[in-house]
Amino acid sequence: MFPNAVKKLIAIILAAAILLPGAAFAKDELQNYDHDKYLVEVDVSNQVVTVYQKDDDGEFTRIVRRFVCTTGQTQDKGIDDPASPTPTGKWKAGTRERFGKFANFTGEYARYWTQVVGGIYFHSIMFGSREADDLKKSPYNTLGKDASHGCIRLYIEDAKWLYYNACFGTTVNIVSKGRQKGLTASLKSELSFKDYNALQSNIYDEEPMEDAQAWIVKDNTELRTGNGTNDKLIKRLEKDTELTVLQEGDPWAKVVADGREGYVRRCYITYEKGVMQSREDGKFVAGTQNLYAAPDTGSERLYKVARHSSIVVVDDQIDPDGKWTLVNYWGTLGYLQSRNIKTGWATIYDEPFATDMDKDVDIGVDAARQAALSHAEVSAEDIVMAKDGERISWNGTDRQSYLFEFYTSDLTKEYEYEIDPATGLILGYDYDAESVDVEEMKAAEEAALAAAEEAARLAEEAAKAAEEAEASSEG
Amino acid sequence: MKRSIAIAILAVASLCMGAAIGIFNLQASPAVQAPAEEVAEEPPVTIALLSSDEEFVKAVEEQAGDKYIVRQVSSAEEITPEDIVVSYMDEAPVPEGFEGPQIVFTDAPHDEEAGKLYALVDENAAVKAAWDALYTYPTHCAPIRMLALFTTADGMAYETYTEMLHQGKLWEKGVYFVDSTGVPSEEWTKEALDGVTVGLLDTIFAETAELAKAAYSALKEADRNDSVEVICPELDQELVELMIEDHWLMGAAVGGAASNAAASAIEMVEGLLENSETESVIIEPKVIYSDDVIALYKSGVTDVTEIMAELMK
Numbered sequence: 014m015f016p017n018a019v020k021k022l023i024a025i026i027l028a029a030a031i032l033l034p035g036a037a038f039a040k041d042e043l044q045n046y047d048h049d050k051y052l053v054e055v056d057v058s059n060q061v062v063t064v065y066q067k068d069d070d071g072e073f074t075r076i077v078r079r080f081v082c083t084t085g086q087t088q089d090k091g092i093d094d095p096a097s098p099t100p101t102g103k104w105k106a107g108t109r110e111r112f113g114k115f116a117n118f119t120g121e122y123a124r125y126w127t128q129v130v131g132g133i134y135f136h137s138i139m140f141g142s143r144e145a146d147d148l149k150k151s152p153y154n155t156l157g158k159d160a161s162h163g164c165i166r167l168y169i170e171d172a173k174w175l176y177y178n179a180c181f182g183t184t185v186n187i188v189s190k191g192r193q194k195g196l197t198a199s200l201k202s203e204l205s206f207k208d209y210n211a212l213q214s215n216i217y218d219e220e221p222m223e224d225a226q227a228w229i230v231k232d233n234t235e236l237r238t239g240n241g242t243n244d245k246l247i248k249r250l251e252k253d254t255e256l257t258v259l260q261e262g263d264p265w266a267k268v269v270a271d272g273r274e275g276y277v278r279r280c281y282i283t284y285e286k287g288v289m290q291s292r293e294d295g296k297f298v299a300g301t302q303n304l305y306a307a308p309d310t311g312s313e314r315l316y317k318v319a320r321h322s323s324i325v326v327v328d329d330q331i332d333p334d335g336k337w338t339l340v341n342y343w344g345t346l347g348y349l350q351s352r353n354i355k356t357g358w359a360t361i362y363d364e365p366f367a368t369d370m371d372k373d374v375d376i377g378v379d380a381a382r383q384a385a386l387s388h389a390e391v392s393a394e395d396i397v398m399a400k401d402g403e404r405i406s407w408n409g410t411d412r413q414s415y416l417f418e419f420y421t422s423d424l425t426k427e428y429e430y431e432i433d434p435a436t437g438l439i440l441g442y443d444y445d446a447e448s449v450d451v452e453e454m455k456a457a458e459e460a461a462l463a464a465a466e467e468a469a470r471l472a473e474e475a476a477k478a479a480e481e482a483e484a485s486s487e488g
Numbered sequence: 489m490k491r492s493i494a495i496a497i498l499a500v501a502s503l504c505m506g507a508a509i510g511i512f513n514l515q516a517s518p519a520v521q522a523p524a525e526e527v528a529e530e531p532p533v534t535i536a537l538l539s540s541d542e543e544f545v546k547a548v549e550e551q552a553g554d555k556y557i558v559r560q561v562s563s564a565e566e567i568t569p570e571d572i573v574v575s576y577m578d579e580a581p582v583p584e585g586f587e588g589p590q591i592v593f594t595d596a597p598h599d600e601e602a603g604k605l606y607a608l609v610d611e612n613a614a615v616k617a618a619w620d621a622l623y624t625y626p627t628h629c630a631p632i633r634m635l636a637l638f639t640t641a642d643g644m645a646y647e648t649y650t651e652m653l654h655q656g657k658l659w660e661k662g663v664y665f666v667d668s669t670g671v672p673s674e675e676w677t678k679e680a681l682d683g684v685t686v687g688l689l690d691t692i693f694a695e696t697a698e699l700a701k702a703a704y705s706a707l708k709e710a711d712r713n714d715s716v717e718v719i720c721p722e723l724d725q726e727l728v729e730l731m732i733e734d735h736w737l738m739g740a741a742v743g744g745a746a747s748n749a750a751a752s753a754i755e756m757v758e759g760l761l762e763n764s765e766t767e768s769v770i771i772e773p774k775v776i777y778s779d780d781v782i783a784l785y786k787s788g789v790t791d792v793t794e795i796m797a798e799l800m801k
Contacts, residue, residue, distance in 0.1 A: 076713055
């Protein structure tokens with residue numbers, strides 16, 4: 014708990030951290046810039062969304078808001094109406110729009126869009142036009158059932174809450190928790206459609222901010238009906254075409270170009286004419302990938318990273334085989350499999366999102382050692398430690414890391430780890446299964462034994478001296 | 489009273505006060521005209537306090553310390569020509585012909601009068617501050633789903649509530665009135681909480697400290713894990729203790745107007761004695777948030793009085 018002044022300061026710092034990568038997300042009218050403040054859980058089996066905040070122990074247990082929803086249809090209902098389930102997994106909330114038109118559904122609109130991933134959004138139940146009193150009745154009545162094309166439909170007030178508070182980078186966890194009797198019904202509005210429509214059209218809001226302007230930086234940029242390369246091509250845009258940006262997302266931005274609404278790749282536009290905010294040799298993920306907590310597919314899956322997302326590479330030389338890359342994904346540090354990271358057009362993040370690595374904290378040598386041993390899948394009893402948490406410069410930078418070198422007791426493997434003191438993340442590791450230097454290992458053992466004997470001798474001497482001093486003072 | 493009208497009144501009143509200071513230059517009693525250094529050699533100045541507000545009287549006495557004699561008076565006859573008169577709100581008028589200095593705390597527009605300094609007190613300021621806190625802390629950006637407990641439907645608190653309701657800022661989940669609902673407030677709140685699914689409620693507005701304590705008890709007993717906070721336009725020590733006990737439930741309370749008014753009264757007395765130009769004042773209450781209370785408490789300030797004093801600064 015912080016005093017309000019400190020909270021405001023933190024909010025400003027976080028806002029600055031998020032807004033720094035160019036003007037890409039400056040349009041957002043958020044009331045919260047701390048992407049770690051809320052956890053949004055979507056339970057597709059009950060059609061319920063629950064927003065948690067942290068309790069006094071830092072765990073997401075306190076319910077801020079809970080509401081009924083309509084998620085993607087889970088059953089095929091004929092050849093023209095296939096299943097379109099909402100993709101489960103842990104995502105980071107992305108771009109947003111106040112009152113948007115479905116680019117690929119004719120004549121439908123919704124209020125307060127907040128992106129989950131790709132074309133999957135939280136948004137209000139649908140409207141027939143961009144008029145607040147033109148709410149459609151059928152989506153109101155179907156709330157609580159799986160009926161959408163994958164998006165998560167909500168009451169207007171709930172969509173609005175998410176729009177303002179589930180800021181860019183907020184965790185959205187889509188799960189199936191099993192049916193809980195009565196829950197969905199208890200969250201449904203008891204108002205008739207007429208009464209609800211009257212109420213919702215009166216919900217207060219500030220005037221919307223002006224949409225950002227941008228320009229195309231690459232000839233033949235495709236304007237599509239959705240945010241995917243499979244969506245229908247509307248037209249090709251020439252370099253320097255001016256755009257109005259409706260959703261400032263990455264990898265796709267929703268824009269109006271030449272009077273048509275559609276989607277273009279974020280890396281093909283700039284918010285400052287003549288200035289490149291993307292590059293041809295940037296890094297992005299080829300397909301939707303898991304972000305792991307450690308360089309190990311068995312480790313915790315932190316998030317799913319959407320296809321074509323631009324990536325900030327922190328270190329691509331962390332392991333001997335080059336299989337893993339440490340990345341900063343919208344403020345979360347984690348590991349991607351290197352083979353899934355491609356070079357090509359991607360957004361430049363000159364000022365990457367602040368991460369826990371930037372915090373002035375130290376987890377301590379014990380926790381750092383445990384991180385290394387866990388990854389090596391050995392226990393402290395099974396190894397001989399040669400270097401135990403020596404502080405060294407990481408990659409020749411000012412940043413320090415803990416260095417650990419150890420051998421297995423059976424002399425079959427030798428390990429070396431560099432651990433980040435702030436996060437416990439593995440910054441580099443190596444192992445050798447054949448060339449264990451027995452002499453070096455024995456020397457380390459002998460040195461450790463000699464040090465222990467010397468410590469015991471000194472302790473004995475100190476005790477003896479104390480006894481003598483006590484005896485002389487009594488005498 | 490509509491907010492815009494209230495602001496206009498305050499603005500006009502401030503101008504009047506400024507004019508009073510400038511025009512009348514406060515021809516005061518001999519004690520008042522003496523320089524501050526010489527006052528110390530004379531008998532202590534007496535403040536005649538025309539106020540039945542015990543909180544204000546106590547606050548003035550505390551802030552006067554040994555420097556001034558504070559004498560609470562209830563009628564004009566008790567005022568002597570040597571006194572500095574401080575009248576607080578709707579108290580008995582100062583006797584005609586009294587030529588000594590007066591400091592008048594009022595919530596109403598007033599005419600300029602020789603020898604008077606005015607301090608503007610908006611009696612509804614605490615209620616306004618509480619509603620403001622409810623709407624902005626934290627920022628909901630969606631209609632606030634709430635239970636509301638009022639003493640009566642005739643007050644400013646309910647008037648503001650209905651106004652915000654019509655503006656689409658609030659979502660009514662239940663309303664209670666002390667003078668008409670017919671059951672004790674805690675019992676009513678318990679039943680109301682039973683009727684609202686966890687996650688569908690943001691706040692409970694309680695017009696008085698007593699109602700806030702009842703709402704807190706009901707919430708505590710309900711043992712919900714949703715973030716429902718009680719917001720109250722009154723403040724007392726017990727409410728701060730509840731914030732320490734469970735900062736999730738007792739969210740914010742508004743107080744300190746009497747304390748601020750007392751501090752202003754003493755400052756104005758000193759200004760008069762030093763014959764310096766005394767600036768106009770508007771008495772504002774202070775919103776005390778449980779987050780700030782708990783932060784102070786965790787930092788080692790465990791005495792409630794000290795916490796309140798610190799947060800009132």
